[in-house]
Amino acid sequence: MDPSRWFEAHFHHVRPRVIAALSRRFGDLDIAEEAFATACMKAVASWPDQGRPDEPVAWLIRAGSNAVLDAKRREATAGKYRDSVITDIDEGRQIDTDKLNIDSDELRDDVLRLLFVCCHRDLSVENQLALALKVVAGMRVAEIAAAFLVKEKAMERRITRAKKVVRDAAVPFETPSPAERLQRLKSVSLMLYLLFNEGWYASAGETALKQPLCEEAIRLARELLHLFPAISELMGLLALMLFHYAKRKARLDDKQQLLSLDEQNRQLWDRAQIGEAQSLMQKAQRHRTPSPYQIQAAIAAVHASAAHSRDTDWAEIRRLYDALLGFEPSPVIALNRAVATSRIDGPAAALLELDTLAARLVDYRWFHSLTAGLLSELSRPEEAIAAFDRALALGPTEPERQHMLGKIEELKKMR
Amino acid sequence: MLYSFLIYEVPEVFESYSDEEKEQVMQKHRDLQAIAESKSTLCVAQLMPTSTAVTVRADHKSKPITLDGPFAETKELFMGIYAFDCGSLDEAIAYAEEISDPCHTIEVRPVKWAGGALAS
Numbered sequence: 001m002d003p004s005r006w007f008e009a010h011f012h013h014v015r016p017r018v019i020a021a022l023s024r025r026f027g028d029l030d031i032a033e034e035a036f037a038t039a040c041m042k043a044v045a046s047w048p049d050q051g052r053p054d055e056p057v058a059w060l061i062r063a064g065s066n067a068v069l070d071a072k073r074r075e076a077t078a079g080k081y082r083d084s085v086i087t088d089i090d091e092g093r094q095i096d097t098d099k100l101n102i103d104s105d106e107l108r109d110d111v112l113r114l115l116f117v118c119c120h121r122d123l124s125v126e127n128q129l130a131l132a133l134k135v136v137a138g139m140r141v142a143e144i145a146a147a148f149l150v151k152e153k154a155m156e157r158r159i160t161r162a163k164k165v166v167r168d169a170a171v172p173f174e175t176p177s178p179a180e181r182l183q184r185l186k187s188v189s190l191m192l193y194l195l196f197n198e199g200w201y202a203s204a205g206e207t208a209l210k211q212p213l214c215e216e217a218i219r220l221a222r223e224l225l226h227l228f229p230a231i232s233e234l235m236g237l238l239a240l241m242l243f244h245y246a247k248r249k250a251r252l253d254d255k256q257q258l259l260s261l262d263e264q265n266r267q268l269w270d271r272a273q274i275g276e277a278q279s280l281m282q283k284a285q286r287h288r289t290p291s292p293y294q295i296q297a298a299i300a301a302v303h304a305s306a307a308h309s310r311d312t313d314w315a316e317i318r319r320l321y322d323a324l325l326g327f328e329p330s331p332v333i334a335l336n337r338a339v340a341t342s343r344i345d346g347p348a349a350a351l352l353e354l355d356t357l358a359a360r361l362v363d364y365r366w367f368h369s370l371t372a373g374l375l376s377e378l379s380r381p382e383e384a385i386a387a388f389d390r391a392l393a394l395g396p397t398e399p400e401r402q403h404m405l406g407k408i409e410e411l412k413k414m415r
Numbered sequence: 416m417l418y419s420f421l422i423y424e425v426p427e428v429f430e431s432y433s434d435e436e437k438e439q440v441m442q443k444h445r446d447l448q449a450i451a452e453s454k455s456t457l458c459v460a461q462l463m464p465t466s467t468a469v470t471v472r473a474d475h476k477s478k479p480i481t482l483d484g485p486f487a488e489t490k491e492l493f494m495g496i497y498a499f500d501c502g503s504l505d506e507a508i509a510y511a512e513e514i515s516d517p518c519h520t521i522e523v524r525p526v527k528w529a530g531g532a533l534a535s
Binding site for chain 1: 425426427428430431463464465466467469481482483484517
């Protein structure tokens with residue numbers, strides 16, 4: 001392998017920790033990013049001869065810090081010659097960095113803080129994700145732009161603006177209290193969950209472009225779990241991502257259309273990854289503090305353990321959706337519960353459940369397409385066509401539209 | 416003598432490979448597995464990532480406790496093992512060289528005692 005690839009992989013891996021420590025030191029994301037880039041160049045120049053240091057993270061933090069202090073000193077010196085301004089560069093600090101101790105507890109809170117800063121509430125979710133991908137994950141702006149389907153220049157501007165917003169974020173560097181730490185973990189977990197979903201729930205044509213988002217979400221969740229190994233919510237979150245991602249090779253057909261779980265060739269599911277997800281879920285369950293991520297992972301686990309869709313344990317899935325509704329009484333979750341009901345008690349029982357949701361889901365096209373499907377099963381073609389028409393009016397994707405038009409044609413023959 | 420080949424992952428390198436490069440690494444391992452199998456004494460295992468691990472620890476006083484994650488902050492992650500009969504250290508090193516790759520380092524270490532399939 002080309003050695004530069006090895007370096008790239010290594011820098012990618014340590015980036016969140018090094019950037020987090022440099023941001024603490026200098027209080028600025030741009031300075032931290034630049035210092036990290038300089039430190040990486042120094043590493044490429046010196047590691048091949050001097051050998052990889054025992055503590056590469058500490059080495060890079062030190063090299064980055066020195067680069068910033070050197071630059072500041074150069075600026076100060078230039079200034080002094082120009083107008084004799086006395087500078088406040090602290091010489092002692094410069095020497096200190098050579099013996100800089102890296103406290104691993106402090107470092108893990110720094111990584112969490114850095115991600116938490118990206119979840120600033122004045123940023124839209126998309127801008128939060130873009131900022132985290134750029135600064136923490138180190139994704140190139142061009143790649144981020146491609147994943148969010150915008151031009152590179154536009155993404156560049158959005159990230160610059162987002163950095164300005166968070167620059168003055170009043171997030172203290174002191175070690176957070178346990179309660180504050182859990183609060184930060186919650187916000188960051190949600191951001192990673194949304195990042196994964198942004199990548200995963202893409203339309204068929206966009207899956208390839210969006211896939212890196214899933215990979216980065218998994219990578220950051222792994223890193224966070226590595227730093228906070230006893231947080232069951234992170235185990236549940238990573239398990240959930242892996243259960244989904246294990247199906248990546250099975251979800252598209254020959255014509256690059258998305259397949260439902262029922263239609264997928266389960267031989268193509270990544271069994272090793274499902275096994276890893278199951279282990280993480282079992283670890284999370286030992287804590288007996290279920291989180292919505294853990295319950296969603298458990299639902300995915302039920303699907304993953306069925307060799308064929310007809311073997312799915314729908315009663316267990318319905319029980320899990322009830323548990324999820326206990327956390328979050330959302331009509332969309334109730335809709336998924338109704339799907340389980342249709343498999344257990346049949347379409348009529350499921351329709352009764354859907355009736356109670358109609359008012360809240362009137363603008364949700366899946367509500368209407370599911371209703372239409374159940375009505376078709378009950379041989380009520382007129383009502384089914386009407387429901388498909390309502391779904392068609394709510395902006396389905398092209399393949400969905402084709403699928404529904406096909407169903408309507410079949411229903412017309414039934415009347 | 417039985418030699419073990421302890422494989423330590425270098426984080427993220429394998430993931431950064433193209434499908435073709437991954438396949439080259441896997442092929443080297445399959446070749447070694449075929450050699451190991453021909454020697455009848457065989458142990459082959461690849462472990463899941465350390466995030467799936469728990470550590471059980473006991474002191475003399477209380478009941479053992481189970482902790483999440485690997486015990487210590489380990490820099491290189493143990494990810495798998497081969498063990499089979501080799502004629503000499505040189506032969507064992509030659510096998511290790513066959514599967515060597517920047518994505519993992521390999522510790523070659525003689526086996527002191529073996530149970531199960533390896534004992535036969």
